[in-house]
Amino acid sequence: MSQIQAFRAALLHSLADPAEAGNADSHAYFDDGLLLVRDGKVLQAGPAAELLPTLPADVPVRHFADALICPGFIDTHIHYPQTGVIASYGTQLLDWLNTYTFPAEARFADPRHASEGAEVFVRELLRNGTTTALVFGTVHPQSVDAFFTVAERLDLRMIAGKVLMDRNAPDNLTDSAESGYTQSKALIERWHGKGRLHYAVTPRFAPTSSPEQLALAGKLFAEYPGLYMHTHLSENRGEIDWVKALFPERRDYLDVYEHYQLNGPRAVFAHGVHLCDDQCARLAGSGSAIAFCPTSNLFLGSGLFDLAKMERHGVRVGLGTDVGGGTSFSQLQSLGEAYKVLQLQGQSLTPFKSLYLATLGGAKALYLDQHLGNFLPGKDADFVVLDLKATPLIDYRLRQARSLEEKLFALITLGDDRVVQETFAAGNSVHRR
Template identity: 75%
Template sequence: MSSIQAFRGALLHSLADPADVGDAHSHEYFADGLLLVQDGKILQAGPAADLLPQLPAEVAVQHFPDALLCPGFIDTHIHYPQTGMIGAYGEDLLHWLNTYTFPVEAQFADEAHAAEVAEVFLKELLRNGTTTALVFGTVHPQSVDAFFSAAQARDLRMIAGKVLMDRNAPDYLLDTPESGYAESKALIERWHGKGRLHYAVTPRFAPTSSPQQLDQAARLLREYPDLYLHTHLSENVKEVEWIKALFPERTSYLDVYDHHGLLGARSVFAHGIHLCDGECQRLAQTGSALSFCPTSNLFIGSGLFDLAKMEQHGVRVGLGTDVGGGTSFSQLQTLAEAYKVGQLRGRQTHPFKLLHLATLGGAKALYLDDQLGNFLPGKDADFVVLDLKATPLIDYRLQQSNSLEETLFALITLGDDRAIRATYAAGRCVHQREAS
């Protein structure tokens, strides 16, 4: 019996960044397409009329009428321990951390609690069509064990790490440079490269890690060259001022990380709102990436990310929901906020650029574009089925649509978890929306 799976419907995927090749050449679309999957990988994608005659007779075709199949969404910055505090009222970043984040994260010393939240978190990601994420744990190693266990059970491609934090936080959440290194190393040995899992060395941000701890983080990156580095950068004006006080010898916030050897391929810095041209140039030179988190930046009042500036400097950029500073797990809603941030900066972000940010752009930011991000043969069969009749309003609005761009943009601006009919990871259905 054939191991090939066949999925029929409209197919849309990103081939390149519209900023590099133009909108018209950035994507591929098949109004009536066929997606062929074998052993969890993309075998082929193309017009159904061309591929159906070549299928072995025994292959069943799963048909998705009134739907759009896209690559799974990629979230380049999110905190799973903050699931239970999403939508918490706060004055600004530092007040918000001390009032909500730190007390909530203390609960993750209990592995049973961590396992419970990991289940809720992953179900929410998949319910919203997100198949890969770069994820913060807490300072507790058991928080990472719980997350990776839940992700492995679903055969998901996920990246996560234990928070490193040895100062400027409550005593009950502190580690030390030595314990942070040792606990991270044990987690790396246990989880990195197991199935589709990857480890990220995760200093929370420079204010909560001493120079000694940042050096230990760099030591881990040297010892395991294919690890990720995941932290925050220039999210908030007060935070940037704090960095100047804590590291007066450094020329900028980014220079703190650079001095300690934390820039490079697979280094992902969340936010990057308040960066000078020199910092942007250095990010590009080192192949480091930024995670654009529009929902949380607006919610916490941190500022407006300058996507055009990053494009000019050639900085890799992915999209992040930043739950729980962000107020939605939905990449569709996050893309809608990204568009609004662009509008406030006097720039219109094309629908195909938005698609790129949530899929292939995220894969490139994570150096996983050989594995994820579109429907090219050999890539992981992680994809989402978007329902073109998800709500009465979406249904009605799309009846008025005269182009693919209009349809995609309306789905982004009106869509949320209800627009996700199904989510697939490695060719297996990991979420299916209940019939209404």
């Protein structure tokens, strides 16, 4: 019989979207909880007083004092080759790409640089408690090989793809419609479905792919079951005007992707800052998702994401850090910025909605909620241990908290990578502070 693992601390996980179920019914919390794991899957989660007597006598219990265990964070949009240019002096999106992003990505033609970059990137994800991410590589196939090699070694559930970009980019970062299709197909055959890995067809955004490339990307998206499609949409007004000029026959930016069948379940569009009601309704109707990237949208001056509009239309929404356009790998810091983005629009982001976006909501956006997002039996045992005394200020503030909601909000607002005490993937420790 497989050995049971037992982890004791306060436990918190989402059960439903607070916008639909209400805050009280959206989560489960156990002040003294026990998480039981077997063969990398959740066996049971509940009150320690009830579960401890059921354990065989030889099962050791790891007890985390002054800690909160919650599901691993899910990042629905991030660029791993941009790790080396995070915190670069910002301009608007298109200038930022040319000044920082493209030179950084060109270095990934070197497999050694790609391997080093992948190691640093994955280490940062895990150090911040992120156990699953939807990841941009570069145009170079070796960038994807490097990333998946690290993710496979650690048995992580990760999604990534080679960038498709055959125009309006530096020559050393372009492929062709045919080579992009062929190289992506080879990567899919090599990595998709291997362990807990998934592949994403990844046109950077409409302006950098010709109609021919977008058509082949749509063909590829339909050829393999379970593939993802990952791109950008309506992040910046200058970008939107550029798309109008390049695709005058299409009615709007989203229609470009729809025309080439790059929408539907497991299609994730990053940003979606400037979308009208009709576009939101079309996204919801197709089953596509939007990645809300608050630190990036503020840093690059792109605009304010309208979460209430997305909820009104039923669009699936996950949380993205968008490193390196974003400013932190920390989903706690991203949620702190998301709160401010919504406050500026007269909207609220409750602590339980924040928890949902970073965990179960992200899993639903990625159609992975059968595997991830909470501690229901049978789900992957991907979780993070948060230190409630990580800093003197956090310790002092949480001792003043009068409710779980207040405690969670303070932890999000003050928290960063220092709060992450340990990160687990499939029941195995993959980062320890």
